[in-house]
Amino acid sequence: MSAEGSTKAVITALGANLGIAVTKFVAFALTGSSSMLAEAIHSVADSSNQALLLVGGKRAERDATEEHPFGYGRERYIYAFLVAIVLFSLGGLFALYEAWHKISDPHPIEEWQWVPIAVLLVAIVLEGAALRTAVRESNRSRGRSSWVQFVRRSKSPELPVILLEDTGALIGLVFALAGVGLTLITGDGVWDGIGTAAIGVLLAAIAIVLATEVKSLLVGESATPEHLRLIRQAIVEGRDVPAVIHMRTMHLGPDELLVAAKIAVDLSDDAREVADAINDAEARIRAAVPIARLVYLEPDVLRKGG
Numbered sequence: 001m002s003a004e005g006s007t008k009a010v011i012t013a014l015g016a017n018l019g020i021a022v023t024k025f026v027a028f029a030l031t032g033s034s035s036m037l038a039e040a041i042h043s044v045a046d047s048s049n050q051a052l053l054l055v056g057g058k059r060a061e062r063d064a065t066e067e068h069p070f071g072y073g074r075e076r077y078i079y080a081f082l083v084a085i086v087l088f089s090l091g092g093l094f095a096l097y098e099a100w101h102k103i104s105d106p107h108p109i110e111e112w113q114w115v116p117i118a119v120l121l122v123a124i125v126l127e128g129a130a131l132r133t134a135v136r137e138s139n140r141s142r143g144r145s146s147w148v149q150f151v152r153r154s155k156s157p158e159l160p161v162i163l164l165e166d167t168g169a170l171i172g173l174v175f176a177l178a179g180v181g182l183t184l185i186t187g188d189g190v191w192d193g194i195g196t197a198a199i200g201v202l203l204a205a206i207a208i209v210l211a212t213e214v215k216s217l218l219v220g221e222s223a224t225p226e227h228l229r230l231i232r233q234a235i236v237e238g239r240d241v242p243a244v245i246h247m248r249t250m251h252l253g254p255d256e257l258l259v260a261a262k263i264a265v266d267l268s269d270d271a272r273e274v275a276d277a278i279n280d281a282e283a284r285i286r287a288a289v290p291i292a293r294l295v296y297l298e299p300d301v302l303r304k305g306g
Contacts, residue, residue, distance in 0.1 A: 006057070008137060009134040013046070014051065016127060020122075024039050025040045028040055035199070038098050041091065042095065043169075045086055049083040052083050053083065056079025060073050060253055070294070074253055087165070088204055088211070102193030102196055106189030116176075116180045117180065120176055151209075157217065165206070172202055180192060180195065222249045223249040230288040231288065240276070240277035243263070244264070245264055247262075256293045258294045260295075263278070265277060
């Protein structure tokens, strides 16, 4: 997945959410609608999250140091995990608190009744455009995977985060529209609170999904099955390496893969021949899978039974 495509989707979503947040706060100030306040805070949380993703991407570009010899690629995972925390607390928990407050003391929307409807409809259009950009950028690397598989298996956190956030934002806007609409029709402010509660539950659920997926990346995920196949194939393509005895891989970042393998060599090979075989195999691995930046191959004699 290209970092450029991820950045484009993040910046598009950030611009949309900043504009939407302002209009929602204005609508809340005019109407007192809890759904509008929850949605405004939701947009602020999303904007903060997109800023976090941009910061994480920038910090991950730093060169390796003596203290961090494997580089800073995992910074992108750390900042994506922070996104889940912000979405859960600032988005989900605040919306649930505001819903409880509104349901406990409901008030109808008596002034500027057309404002929240207009703001929500405009927000739906803007969020739809941001989601469209994220979908278009994701399709460039998704291949034949389903959307669920893409979110679960992607090693780059930015696009899955934006996809889930924008999808959640659209569904949340529908909940807010329903709550505000029913409040205007019935004159009962409880519906506004119910719409707010639905937004809170939705955001909390999305945050939990994000945290679960990013946690797996933080712990350390292996290469994709396709990359594993290409690496094994590249190793044994040379005449001097008849087999891979065992292999371990781990993503140090979305675009940086660690490969460690024990490879079989001929018992009659001298040290120079073994060294040449290892160097050739490393070159083939990097040619087949360019993100395999760190490759460590250990020679051994293939014994019967593995």
